[in-house]
Amino acid sequence: TVRGSAAMDEAVDRNRTVAVVGTGTMGQGIAQVALVAGHPVRLYDSAPDRAAEAVGAIRARLDRLVEKGRLDAAAREDAAGRLHAAADLADLADAALVVEAIVEDLAVKRSLFAALEEVVADDALLATNTSSLSVTAIGGGLRLPGRFVGLHFFNPAPLLPLVEVVRGFATDESAATRAYATVKGWGKTPVRCADTPGFIVNRIARPFYAEAFRVYEEGGADPATIDAALRECGGFRMGPFELTDLIGQDVNEAVTRSVWDSFFQDPKFTPSLAQRRLVESGRLGRKTGRGWFPYEGDAERPAP
Numbered sequence: 001t002v003r004g005s006a007a008m009d010e011a012v013d014r015n016r017t018v019a020v021v022g023t024g025t026m027g028q029g030i031a032q033v034a035l036v037a038g039h040p041v042r043l044y045d046s047a048p049d050r051a052a053e054a055v056g057a058i059r060a061r062l063d064r065l066v067e068k069g070r071l072d073a074a075a076r077e078d079a080a081g082r083l084h085a086a087a088d089l090a091d092l093a094d095a096a097l098v099v100e101a102i103v104e105d106l107a108v109k110r111s112l113f114a115a116l117e118e119v120v121a122d123d124a125l126l127a128t129n130t131s132s133l134s135v136t137a138i139g140g141g142l143r144l145p146g147r148f149v150g151l152h153f154f155n156p157a158p159l160l161p162l163v164e165v166v167r168g169f170a171t172d173e174s175a176a177t178r179a180y181a182t183v184k185g186w187g188k189t190p191v192r193c194a195d196t197p198g199f200i201v202n203r204i205a206r207p208f209y210a211e212a213f214r215v216y217e218e219g220g221a222d223p224a225t226i227d228a229a230l231r232e233c234g235g236f237r238m239g240p241f242e243l244t245d246l247i248g249q250d251v252n253e254a255v256t257r258s259v260w261d262s263f264f265q266d267p268k269f270t271p272s273l274a275q276r277r278l279v280e281s282g283r284l285g286r287k288t289g290r291g292w293f294p295y296e297g298d299a300e301r302p303a304p
């Protein structure tokens with residue numbers, strides 16, 4: 001294979017700016033990781049004040065790390081000083097890497113990247129944190145699609161080490177290598193994969209949820225029994241029912257539907273009717289106080 005210049009497949013330099021666009025759950029987590037790794041970090045969100053709020057939330061999280069003795073006070077001050085909100089997309093012009101974590105919508109993501117490409121330098125690396133859309137499709141409209149990759153972090157991004165580095169159809173080898181080296185330098189455990197639906201983890205997790213839901217739908221066992229069996233004997237930290245209550249039934253179902261559709265509605269990935277009813281009735285899991293299980297307050301375990 002033809003390799004790009006050395007600089008193109010080395011990690012993004014620590015003193016170059018990392019921009020994060022979309023500062024919700026994932027954007028904040030990814031920004032925190034880049035910040036603690038030493039980069040100047042700029043946050044942009046289309047919702048007014050959201051990026052400034054995210055700066056406050058990340059600084060508060062750094063404070064908690066100091067309290068827990070996992071970050072020293074000087075490092076906290078240094079990191080906080082490198083974190084800034086951007087009022088406008090044009091303020092991301094000097095970013096060497098942009099990680100997008102906005103709404104999971106192909107058209108919205110494509111138009112964001114088209115606008116970003118007008119702003120950043122031609123050698124800036126562009127990445128999406130999509131969990132279920134095609135990286136190839138998101139980058140398809142770019143003038144320079146070779147520098148576009150998937151960087152799929154898991155929630156919570158500061159804690160979970162895995163990052164899937166996804167090479168789309170048009171992604172240059174050097175861009176994938178550079179993205180891999182960058183997140184590895186951030187202390188993460190990157191794995192490389194191609195742009196297949198659901199990538200690695202979300203794909204292989206589909207039958208884990210689907211078979212559990214089917215056992216329940218067939219009257220095989222109730223959710224608590226299935227969860228307990230998989231926790232106690234399967235070595236899973238959480239069973240599929242409590243885990244989807246944590247993720248959100250709507251979010252989990254949307255990923256299942258996306259993988260199912262991507263494989264031309266292969267019956268192997270057929271969404272669960274019982275889960276559909278949970279979503280329709282607003283029982284989305286912990287966030288609504290009820291999913292497969294009822295929750296009281298911030299109970300860590302399902303209420304009996």
Ligand code: NAI
Nearest residue numbers: 022023024025026027045046047101102103104130131155
């Ligand atoms: P979120 O809803 O918490 O945050 C999304 C943010 O993007 C919001 O602040 C919103 O105002 C902003 N936004 C929406 N459209 C925008 C635009 N056009 N330009 C700039 N900002 C915009 O969403 P979350 O959960 O952080 O997910 C973000 C992305 O990360 C999605 O692609 C999702 O599939 C992916 N993801 C989510 C995971 C999760 O567990 N929540 C895990 C891994 C990936």
